[in-house]
Amino acid sequence: MSLKVWLPDGTQKELPSDSTIADLAASIGSGLAKAALAGKRGGQLVDLDTCLQNDDVVEIITERSPEALDILRHSTAHIMAEAVLELYPNAQFGIGPAIEDGFYYDIELDKSLSIDDLAAIEAVMERLITEKQSFARDEVSKERAYEIFADQPLKLELIDELPVEEAISVYQQGSFIDLCRGPHLPSTGLSKAFKLTKLAGAYWRGSSERPMLQRIYGTAWFKKADLDEYLSQIEEAEKRDHRKLGRELGFYMMDERAGAGLPLYQPKGARVIRILQEWLRRDLYERGYEEVITPHMYNAEVWKVSGHYDFYHDNMYFFEIDESEAKDGSKTSEYAVKPMNCPGHVLIYANHLRSYRELPIRYFEFGTVYRHELSGVVHGLLRARGFTQDDAHIFCRSDQLLGEIIDILKLIDHIMTTFEFTYSAEISTQPSKSIGGKDKWDFATEQLRAACEAHGLSYEINEGDGAFYGPKIDIMVKDAIGRTWQCSTVQIDFNFPERFDLSYRSSDNSSEQPWMIHRAIFGSIERFLGILIEHYAGALPAWLAPVQAVIIPIADRHADYALQVEAALKAAGIRAETAAQKEPMKVKVALAQQQQVPYMLVVGDKESEEGSVSVRERRSGDLGAMMLEDFKALL
């Protein structure tokens, strides 16, 4: 008797039937074993065929490995395709890969699917899974592949691009055959916990020039418990949605009369944004930055020099104004609202001749910019048409570049750890369409890499993903429920120094071009606020909360004392409010809890007499009475 184990490359391995998981690791290496598909009962390996017979007693050893999950999800995509084909025999299939947490399949159908149709597809899938159909791999010639997929034009297009010399692999389960590299599960019976989640349009081959297909998204797991956990995590993310919390907490609002993507910040949101700015501003001054203030709009001439007039035109807000003194003698001048702050900082740099002794120059600005984002992409605070960058531009000599980048990474670390984010870095290198010579690119990219290494920051390389004007480091932060967001960015810019002809006098009195680093820590302050709301589920840390303490008088006779407490706290710089509504104290506590106020200070007869407050913390509850001075020390 032997036992079959499925390896991640789709091949199989035979082991003696009494093998253990340790034997498997010893025979194929522990890395592979993590991704191999086999059953287990206790420490003993069990053949997957046996697994399928005894659903309840056997687990898949690799149920949590990413490779194994990918195989499961991709296979489930095939099962879905089989179900779709059964229900809609005219369906034409695009691609159906595994993605993070699930899979999708792009399908061309003459009928447009609605969310109600998913249940019918799921029902057929359930049946196919019960049938335990096996996935059979076959290798065919290119000619044969064209025959098999004669009525699947999208597949034919994919076959066109496959190399002639290689055999083409196809997988079949039941009546469904698909062009596919694999690997797959041994049987449909192993897909035990799936759910179709979403329906959306998606361009064929990701190109907006090509027709739009219908994409069905699903998620799949080896165990029902994992599926449930995943679904409840989605629910948790919905509860944290900054658009919902932002409204409930009175941070910001939208008004359709204002226009899409243009948030209005109410007092509490404005307060938080200012606190963030002041906190960062103080830090930046200490780190040798200087604040500048630049215009919100510029004559179009500036954008012509910078190149934005040609390359970023569709994303900018242009307008004409009457101006009899226009340079070319015409009656109007063209202006544009700034989509970025760089030109202003560059103009300030270029104002007078610079010496090498002045460098590095570090200009920062909380600069509000406007970008005409496509209507379909605006999303609360995370993608708005108007937002404020914590923008800075550093002009330096080549020998200063490395040190400056390291300093920026230190700053990023300080900011992100303050908010309890973990993060990672990605370095993007020269894209195919770019400016600047290879020497510059190589040097700049090497400086970014060396800075990460000197700072002990691990990074991934995104080959060819840099901006056309220079390489960059993007910082991906991970929030409290494991989602990643791109915030900070450090970009080397070859474009501006070149186009604005920036220079400085070197020690030998020659003219040199400075290096320019563009960097933002929060990215967009408003967007960062949105991320913080979701990260903290609305309960911002006490130092950042718009209201730090609500004073809750128990009865009307305590109102005077409550106001005294409020005044004393405000005098100490604490953001305090008195709950003056004619409501029972319980109601006031409930309201303050919902507003995520860090501290509630209950004052009644006892407190008024002894000059104390009874403190309730929003998470840990009643902390008991303490003297006002002691409470102040808490914050």
Place this chain on the structure above:
RNA sequence: GCUGAUGUGGCGCAACGGCAGCGCAACUGAUUUGUAAUCAGUAGGUUGGGGGUUCAAAUCCCCCCAUCAGCUCCA
């Protein structure tokens, strides 16, 4: 911008060709309360905007606007 869906008092929802309703919030009054919601009453709507079909439109059709899920984009 593209595909699909959704817009009903401030918020959350119902009514789905036949009298626009409920809860919370708001307002008025009573209650003066010890840590997550006291009671009663009152008011609030050209159903996102415009056009059309119909005896009759929140409901069906068309065009805009906004929102949502994706795609594409993200200098």
